[in-house]
Amino acid sequence: MTAEVVQAINRRRLPGDEGVWFFIVADTMMFAVLFSVFIFSRNNAVELFEQGRMTLSVSVGFFNTLILLSSSALVALAVVAAREGSLRETQRYLQAGIAIGALFGVSKLYEYSDKVSAGYAINTNEFYMYYFALTGIHFFHYLAGMIILIVCLVKLKRLSGPDHAGYQVWLESAGCYWHMVDLLWIVLFPMIYLLQVTV
Amino acid sequence: MSKSSHFKQLYFCAWAGPFFISTFLVFWAFMGDFLPPLPGAAPIEEITAYFRDNTNTVRWGMAVSMTFCITYLVWALAISRIMDFCLGEVDSILSRIQTWGAAFTVVSIYLNCGMILGAAYRPEALDGTMLRLAYDLGWVFLDLGFFPTTLQMCAMGVAFLADPRQPKLIPKWLSWYGIWVGLMFFAVLLMPFFKSGPFDRAGLLNYWIEFGIWYIWCAVLSVYVLKAVKRLESESSPA
Amino acid sequence: MIRAWLILVAITTMSALFVEQQALEQITVPVILVLALIKVRLIFLEFMELRTGPWLPRLIFEVWAVAVILLIMGNYLGAYSV
Numbered sequence: 282m283t284a285e286v287v288q289a290i291n292r293r294r295l296p297g298d299e300g301v302w303f304f305i306v307a308d309t310m311m312f313a314v315l316f317s318v319f320i321f322s323r324n325n326a327v328e329l330f331e332q333g334r335m336t337l338s339v340s341v342g343f344f345n346t347l348i349l350l351s352s353s354a355l356v357a358l359a360v361v362a363a364r365e366g367s368l369r370e371t372q373r374y375l376q377a378g379i380a381i382g383a384l385f386g387v388s389k390l391y392e393y394s395d396k397v398s399a400g401y402a403i404n405t406n407e408f409y410m411y412y413f414a415l416t417g418i419h420f421f422h423y424l425a426g427m428i429i430l431i432v433c434l435v436k437l438k439r440l441s442g443p444d445h446a447g448y449q450v451w452l453e454s455a456g457c458y459w460h461m462v463d464l465l466w467i468v469l470f471p472m473i474y475l476l477q478v479t480v
Numbered sequence: 481m482s483k484s485s486h487f488k489q490l491y492f493c494a495w496a497g498p499f500f501i502s503t504f505l506v507f508w509a510f511m512g513d514f515l516p517p518l519p520g521a522a523p524i525e526e527i528t529a530y531f532r533d534n535t536n537t538v539r540w541g542m543a544v545s546m547t548f549c550i551t552y553l554v555w556a557l558a559i560s561r562i563m564d565f566c567l568g569e570v571d572s573i574l575s576r577i578q579t580w581g582a583a584f585t586v587v588s589i590y591l592n593c594g595m596i597l598g599a600a601y602r603p604e605a606l607d608g609t610m611l612r613l614a615y616d617l618g619w620v621f622l623d624l625g626f627f628p629t630t631l632q633m634c635a636m637g638v639a640f641l642a643d644p645r646q647p648k649l650i651p652k653w654l655s656w657y658g659i660w661v662g663l664m665f666f667a668v669l670l671m672p673f674f675k676s677g678p679f680d681r682a683g684l685l686n687y688w689i690e691f692g693i694w695y696i697w698c699a700v701l702s703v704y705v706l707k708a709v710k711r712l713e714s715e716s717s718p719a
Numbered sequence: 720m721i722r723a724w725l726i727l728v729a730i731t732t733m734s735a736l737f738v739e740q741q742a743l744e745q746i747t748v749p750v751i752l753v754l755a756l757i758k759v760r761l762i763f764l765e766f767m768e769l770r771t772g773p774w775l776p777r778l779i780f781e782v783w784a785v786a787v788i789l790l791i792m793g794n795y796l797g798a799y800s801v
Contacts, residue, residue, distance in 0.1 A: 295776060296768045300641065300652035304660045306779055311664065313787055314689065318678050320794040343735045347728060350758075354724035357766045361720060404673050414670055414679060421666060460766040467758045471751050472791050475738060 296360065297454030305461050308422070312465050315418070316472060319411050323476075326407055333408030334477065336401070338392065342474045345388055346466065352382035353463040356430065356456045363445070363452050371452070372437055379430050382459075386427070389420055412473060419462070419469055426462045429455045487713045493558035494709045497702030500551040501695070503544065508589075511541025512596065517619060519682040520675030524608040531603035531611050542597040549589040555702070556582030559636055562650070562708045566643035574635045581632025588625025592618045619681045620672070626665035633662030633697075649708040654700060661693045723765035730754050748795045756788045 295302055323330045355378035362370035396409075403413040433455050440448055509515050513534065518526055531538065559582075560575035567574065599606065599614035606614075637659040640650040670679040671686050678684040734754045737747055760781070764770040769777040 293771060293773055295772050298652075300656040302776060303653040304656040306776065307657065307660050309780075309783055311689070313783060315678075315685070316787055317790060318684060320790055322677075324794055324797065339738055340735075343731060346731050350724065350727045350731065353762065353766050354720055354727075357720045357723075403670070407677070410674070410677065410679070418667065425663075457767050460762055463766070464759055464762045467755055467762065468787055468791075471734075471748075471755050475734075475751055476748060476791065476795055 297452075297457050298450050301454040301457065305457060309461060309465070312468075315415055316468065319415060319472065322407055322411065329406060330408045331477065333406065333412065334474065336396075336399070337412070337474050338395075339474050341388060341392055342470050345385055346470055348381055348385045348388070349463040349466050352378045352385070353460050355381065356459050360453055360456045363449055368437065368440065368445070372434070375430065375434050375437065375452075378459075379427065379434065382423075382427055382430065385423060386420075389416070389423075415469060415473065419465055422462050422465070426455075426459045429458060483716060487709065487716075490558055490561055490709050490712075491706075493554050493561070494702075494705045496551040496558070497555035497698070497705055500548065500555055501698050501702060503548045503551070505695075507541045507544040507548070508593070511537050512545065512593075513538070513541075516682040516687050518615065519680050520616070521680070524612055527612045527615055528603070528608045530615070531600050531606075535600055535603055538596060538600045542593040542600065546590060546593040546597065549586050549593070552589070553579070553582045553586050555705070556632070558705055558709065559701075562705065562712070563636055563639035565708075565712055566639050566645075566649055568644075572639070574639045577635040578632050578639070581628040581630075581635065584625065584628030585632065588621050588628075591621035591625070594618075595621065623668045623671050623681055623686065626668050629694075630662035630665050633658045637662075649711060650701075650704050654697075654704060658697055658701065661697050664693060665690060720765065723761050727758055727761055730758055749792060752788050752792050752795070756784055759784045759788075 355374050359371045359374035359378060362368075362374055393413075396412075401409050403410055433452050436448060436451060513530065518530060556579055560579050563575040563578060564570060564572055595614045595618035599611050603611060637655040640648065640655040641652065643649050667679070668686050668690060671681050674680045674683070676683070679686050681687060734751045737750055737754075763777075763780045763784070767780075769780060
């Protein structure tokens with residue numbers, strides 16, 4: 282009984298590096314500020330924001346959500362596999378996670394070029410300012426996440442010997458960052474693409 | 481060089497941090513009236529009034545800021561030394577990146593102050609558009625000169641995190657906080673496109689948040705730098 | 720993990736159907752936001768492993784998620800009356 286309790290307490294651990302968690306929390310707080318700024322500006326110009334929103338493609342947005350969720354799940358599976366010591370599986374999950382994650386970049390670049398060729402730019406109006414800035418800042422986080430995941434893959438291939446505690450911390454930290462990118466999109470997407478005015 | 485004079489110099493450099501932070505606040509922020517600066521959309525009369533009504537305050541503020549902003553680099557030299565202790569190397573590449581990053585940060589402060597000071601030299605003889613150009617340029621140099629600072633902050637974060645000591649000379653969370661602040665600066669890339677709103681040079685994100693988190697970082701790190709020098713001194717002296 | 724992923728995909732599909740089906744206009748946005756809240760919680764509880772993690776980060780994310788969703792929902796309901 283007591284041994285089990287002790288074990289349960291020991292299991293209450295944060296995946297990855299606690300310093301990275303400081304980064305993640307700071308970043309999510311920053312996004313909360315950005316969301317608030319968007320919401321308050323929208324309140325002052327509901328019609329303008331609604332007109333802008335109508336020009337966005339909702340189905341592409343849902344597709345992007347599915348991409349990020351699946352990529353996140355694969356990276357989470359990679360973390361579990363590494364914890365259990367099966368590095369071959371880790372590699373496969375990680376590769377799949379990166380491959381699916383890359384689709385988000387393709388789809389986002391297509392979306393941006395579509396908007397730009399339709400004549401919308403960051404200084405078109407307030408809605409597009411937020412659309413480009415918020416999704417752009419998110420996209421930046423996405424790019425950083427992709428690079429970190431690729432670094433994890435390279436590090437995995439160079440791993441030698443059975444002791445990979447250090448690598449585990451790397452992978453878990455990268456994974457948590459990647460899930461944060463996913464999590465932020467889950468809020469960003471309905472806020473910008475779906476928040477409609479129904480009269 | 482003897483050990484004690486080595487640490488005397490290191491203390492001198494470490495104290496340059498608090499010195500920079502306070503002179504920057506008083507002479508640049510308060511006397512330069514940059515809390516916050518005039519937004520991009522400010523009417524031209526406001527810009528001319530800024531230069532013509534507070535001429536001497538602005539002159540003193542900018543002149544003293546220009547004189548002492550090099551203390552940021554002096555402080556960075558102490559940081560570089562601590563980084564070398566963390567890495568167990570002498571004159572590491574990371575500490576060089578950090579030093580150079582700090583040097584170029586100082587350059588953008590020079591340019592910012594210089595532009596404002598140039599316009600405050602004879603504001604009565606310059607028309608409004610000229611004064612506005614000087615003000616705009618000053619802020620373009622300061623904001624868009626962010627990347628050396630980003631490099632500086634990331635390089636020191638990496639070095640501090642590599643410290644094998646337990647506990648580390650600089651705490652982990654502060655290293656990550658610095659890296660985060662450095663990367664947040666990328667948002668100022670949006671500044672040239674806006675004259676109002678959160679991404680304007682005086683806006684919520686690109687002024688209040690960016691400068692706020694950077695200033696907090698400076699203040700907190702300067703305390704930990706002093707602590708680290710103290711620890712290194714006691715480590716090096718035989719008990 | 721796979722269970723969490725299946726639930727997330729199911730919820731996303733559900734909200735996509737909700738958006739397509741404009742019949743339930745007035746409740747669409749609150750429903751979508753509640754679904755988003757469930758998704759956000761699943762991500763930080765399962766993927767980021769905060770269900771088995773220490774209490775502080777979990778508390779931060781719980782409060783963050785509810786606050787952000789309420790903020791957006793409040794704006795929607797407020798804007799609706801405009």
